[in-house]
Amino acid sequence: MPKLDESPDDAIPEDRIGPKVEDGVLGNLIGYGLKRAYMRIHPEAQRVLAEDDLRVVSFSCLSMIVDNPGIAQTELAAALQMERSNLVVIIDALEERELIERRKVPTDRRRFALTATLRGRHLRDRAAERVRLAEEAALDRLDDDDRARLIAVLERLLGAGAR
Amino acid sequence: MPKLDESPDDAIPEDRIGPKVEDGVLGNLIGYGLKRAYMRIHPEAQRVLAEDDLRVVSFSCLSMIVDNPGIAQTELAAALQMERSNLVVIIDALEERELIERRKVPTDRRRFALTATLRGRHLRDRAAERVRLAEEAALDRLDDDDRARLIAVLERLLGAGAR
């Protein structure tokens, strides 16, 4: 039988003072944690890349092209999981700044072979190092072991087959 | 002295056939891995939540309200790192569906105390379980150890002080 003086389930606790907000169920969801972790890093990466007039997405494109010389736009879009139509303006900007080139490929006159220029490769290297440092700072709560663990787990999750 | 028959640094390798795209430098950046991992989970979570006419953000709001009865909109916005102006329409929709309530708080007539209804709490519980299952499926490449490690690292990174 129900207790007397029972409080309804949706009662507001007395101690509801101050901003001690609990994650609760949400905190046990990995997707939530991943997003929060990413949100910690993203603004910092954005900040350091802006010094080179790069956004995260254009840096990603540049970096992919450096590491995959000759890649086609469709391949690049698939690798970065974006629409190839939205890729065009980004490639345009990178080419404008002479960080990459669109080369005609003789065997298939539809596609372009994307390659990075020397400037592009150097900029990528410098920017990547800065991003790495920014990440390190943003993740200063993790010791080296944790960071290594995180990288390893992410690699196992994502590596070997893009899906 | 330079070799004869030297190929320029930006040459396109012969084996550039098939979609074997390499992450390269990008793959060593944690932010990139976090985003990719999140991108693996997000669409699945979106899919299962859509069955209850919820989006990820509205589910997050509902869940937060369930776990923090009496929370104010500004607090909620801060906790979820979004603008309180953008929160309004989401709260409106949840209230419309009678999943939550805006209660007037007598001590401060500016703010509302957000509470979940019984329906809201039940829906949250069901939806959360479905999201959990969807995450498990999306992360099937990780064994239990890896999953535990990932959760633990994320918890250390994010827990104890929102910053």
Add this chain to the structure above:
DNA sequence: GCAAGATTGTTATTGAAAATAACCGTTATG
């Protein structure tokens, strides 16, 4: 006690990014 400033929820507006559709030239396929 009161004026000035800060806070809460709200609306409207803006801006940027992602998704969709259609098109042209080219290549692959039956």
Add this chain to the structure above:
DNA sequence: CATAACGGTTATTTTCAATAACAATCTTGC
């Protein structure tokens, strides 16, 4: 050889985050 599929492009739409301004209320410093 006709038709379909593909790669790049453009234009358009949809979606989402960010900004500004406002009324009502509360807090503060004097």
